[in-house]
Amino acid sequence: MDLRFENVSKRFGERLAVEIPQLTIRRGEFFTFVGPSGCGKSTTLNLIAGLEEPSSGTLQLGDRRLTHLPPHQRDVAFVFQSYALYPHRTVFGNLSFPLELAGLSRESIRERVRQAAELLGLDPLLEKYPRQLSGGERQRVAVGRAIVRQPQLFLFDEPLSNLDAPLRAQMRKELRHLHQRLGTTFIYVTHDQEEALSLSDRIAVMRKGRIQQCGLPRELYERPVNAFVASFFGSPSINLLPAALAAGPDGIAARIGELQLSLAGLDAKILEAGVVTLGIRPEHVRVSREPLPERWPAEISLVELHGGQTILELQLGGFSLTAVERAEARYREGEKVWVVIPEERVHLFDPSTGNRLGADSPGPTS
Amino acid sequence: MLWRERIGRYGYLAPAALFAASIALVPILVTFWLSFHRQMPIFGISRFVGLENYRFLLEDARFWNALGNTAYFAAFSVVLELGLGLTFALLLNRQFRGRAVARALVLIPWAVPNVVAARFWEWVYNADFGVLNYLLGIKINWLGDPLWALHAAILADVWKTTPFVVLLLLAGLQVIPEELYQAARIDGANAWQLFRHITLPLLKPVILLVLLFRTMDAARIFDLIFVLTGGGPANETETLVVYAYKLLYRTLQFGYGSTLSVAAFLFILALSLAYLHQLRRAWELRG
Numbered sequence: 001m002d003l004r005f006e007n008v009s010k011r012f013g014e015r016l017a018v019e020i021p022q023l024t025i026r027r028g029e030f031f032t033f034v035g036p037s038g039c040g041k042s043t044t045l046n047l048i049a050g051l052e053e054p055s056s057g058t059l060q061l062g063d064r065r066l067t068h069l070p071p072h073q074r075d076v077a078f079v080f081q082s083y084a085l086y087p088h089r090t091v092f093g094n095l096s097f098p099l100e101l102a103g104l105s106r107e108s109i110r111e112r113v114r115q116a117a118e119l120l121g122l123d124p125l126l127e128k129y130p131r132q133l134s135g136g137e138r139q140r141v142a143v144g145r146a147i148v149r150q151p152q153l154f155l156f157d158e159p160l161s162n163l164d165a166p167l168r169a170q171m172r173k174e175l176r177h178l179h180q181r182l183g184t185t186f187i188y189v190t191h192d193q194e195e196a197l198s199l200s201d202r203i204a205v206m207r208k209g210r211i212q213q214c215g216l217p218r219e220l221y222e223r224p225v226n227a228f229v230a231s232f233f234g235s236p237s238i239n240l241l242p243a244a245l246a247a248g249p250d251g252i253a254a255r256i257g258e259l260q261l262s263l264a265g266l267d268a269k270i271l272e273a274g275v276v277t278l279g280i281r282p283e284h285v286r287v288s289r290e291p292l293p294e295r296w297p298a299e300i301s302l303v304e305l306h307g308g309q310t311i312l313e314l315q316l317g318g319f320s321l322t323a324v325e326r327a328e329a330r331y332r333e334g335e336k337v338w339v340v341i342p343e344e345r346v347h348l349f350d351p352s353t354g355n356r357l358g359a360d361s362p363g364p365t366s
Numbered sequence: 367m368l369w370r371e372r373i374g375r376y377g378y379l380a381p382a383a384l385f386a387a388s389i390a391l392v393p394i395l396v397t398f399w400l401s402f403h404r405q406m407p408i409f410g411i412s413r414f415v416g417l418e419n420y421r422f423l424l425e426d427a428r429f430w431n432a433l434g435n436t437a438y439f440a441a442f443s444v445v446l447e448l449g450l451g452l453t454f455a456l457l458l459n460r461q462f463r464g465r466a467v468a469r470a471l472v473l474i475p476w477a478v479p480n481v482v483a484a485r486f487w488e489w490v491y492n493a494d495f496g497v498l499n500y501l502l503g504i505k506i507n508w509l510g511d512p513l514w515a516l517h518a519a520i521l522a523d524v525w526k527t528t529p530f531v532v533l534l535l536l537a538g539l540q541v542i543p544e545e546l547y548q549a550a551r552i553d554g555a556n557a558w559q560l561f562r563h564i565t566l567p568l569l570k571p572v573i574l575l576v577l578l579f580r581t582m583d584a585a586r587i588f589d590l591i592f593v594l595t596g597g598g599p600a601n602e603t604e605t606l607v608v609y610a611y612k613l614l615y616r617t618l619q620f621g622y623g624s625t626l627s628v629a630a631f632l633f634i635l636a637l638s639l640a641y642l643h644q645l646r647r648a649w650e651l652r653g
Contacts, residue, residue: 051548072554084545088567097563098553145553 257318451531538572
């Protein structure tokens with residue numbers, strides 16, 4: 001069943017925490033709210049769970065209205081960042097708690113717990129207490145407690161952020177597998193752009209309580225609606241440079257520092273903007289040792305090795321650029337190189353509003 | 367280990383060990399020693415009598431009366447203090463306007479010195495001029511009536527020490543993570559079930575700590591009763607420590623008085639050990 005937001009807003013006193021005029025999370029989707037801390041993503045999750053009530057608007061799950069229903073009648077399960085396991089209950093007791101409260105019989109409780117434990121590999125842990133478990137095991141128990149209830153929605157509030165990096169990567173895969181097996185809607189909150197991109201079917205990027213852009217991970221990466229979304233995704237993050245547009249002999253050209261970049265393919269209407277913010281992702285900047293007329297001369301000021309890749313910091317005429325190259329090229333600091341910025345990879349943003357410029361720029365989608 | 371190091375180690379420990387021994391261990395040992403003696407300085411009597419004092423203690427009806435009073439006082443006051451304290455702590459743990467002021471107000475009785483509080487309650491209970499009789503519109507001699515006197519002392523103690531219980535329980539409540547309540551609400555718990563399945567089990571270590579402190583305190587109650595009733599009427603409110611005090615300092619029976627002190631000491635020790643056993647288990651369960 002789809003989850004629909006209609007004019008939902010949440011205020012804490014004067015402060016607007018969340019404002020979502022329209023959003024539909026489709027049945028069975030892995031949907032992620034992502035954004036920096038304080039952007040309202042966790043509050044949004046609390047609104048869905050019923051831990052908070054919206055100041056206005058309604059939430060609808062299928063044809064059932066969720067707003068003003070107490071949390072346990074919403075048919076949702078919540079996995080907390082801190083896991084929120086009951087410390088005085090064993091793993092079995094943690095998993096059985098929601099079922100006991102629902103008044104299930106002893107046998108069916110045992111059966112449901114057994115199924116969940118099997119699915120998550122918790123069988124050897126059932127008699128242990130949370131304090132005897134590792135971080136990853138606690139995480140799994142928290143997921144198990146959500147699964148036993150067989151809810152219509154799973155809500156995850158930064159469930160992986162307390163784990164160390166290798167474990168996080170592993171749990172990411174497990175969550176993805178779990179989603180495939182259960183086929184239930186997963187709604188996920190994280191501040192980690194990489195996690196969002198790798199896990200989600202669709203993503204909503206939030207900032208200051210509002211959804212900036214909502215779409216497929218690829219869309220957000222390739223067609224960010226504004227400079228914020230553009231710089232939120234990708235590591236190292238996108239190069240954003242001030243550029244002045246002018247009509248030249250071969251069409252439009254952008255002036256960045258002391259250098260010229262031909263943007264011949266652009267519509268002449270863009271010239272009205274005058275000054276723009278030009279965005280180019282580091283992996284799209286091409287670096288070469290061969291001098292060619294249309295290439296910019298640059299000097300490498302910093303080389304960071306990341307296994308198979310190196311991140312280069314380049315000094316050009318009056319500005320600097322970050323580029324990603326394969327490590328085999330063996331660039332060294334202080335080396336003189338040549339740089340190409342492919343026109344088709346360039347994003348243009350309005351420097352005052354940050355919004356995407358150009359005929360192909362989509363509005364905020366939902 | 368080098369002998370130098372070993373000497374250094376014990377050398378550093380020695381001052382603290384000596385200090386602790388001189389203020390705690392030595393008096394306890396001396397009391398034990400005295401309890402095997404018949405010692406009455408005014409008559410110049412001082413001789414070793416072995417277990418004679420203990421044999422007498424077991425036949426001393428006044429001792430059994432005092433032990434009963436002590437147990438009754440401790441049980442009732444501690445149960446009331448815990449019940450009231452938990453109620454207040456739960457109320458004060460909620461968000462409301464003026465919470466800081468309310469918390470400070472609740473603590474006031476605890477800040478009053480024991481003897482001052484006892485004098486104050488003595489006036490409250492006064493048969494002729496007391497505010498309690500005035501408010502109830504009756505005339506009861508609270509402190510003079512064998513039926514009422516011990517209960518009056520219990521009420522005064524509850525007034526005085528419930529704030530302490532509130533303080534400890536409030537601290538205990540505040541360390542229970544909010545997410546556990548949220549998780550339990552999503553799992554379907556109502557207000558009572560939240561209390562029963564989250565608050566109470568997670569507060570258990572603190573509750574046991576409160577019980578330990580309060581039971582020990584109540585079992586050695588002295589000042590309140592000494593000021594209010596002096597143990598009367600007709601020894602109806604006489605507790606172990608009040609009786610021991612009278613033996614030791616009114617009749618100067620240092621031997622038998624010490625025997626009684628040892629009995630009180632063992633009584634409180636047994637209670638404490640029972641609590642500590644429970645407490646250790648409760649803390650172990652905590653994550």
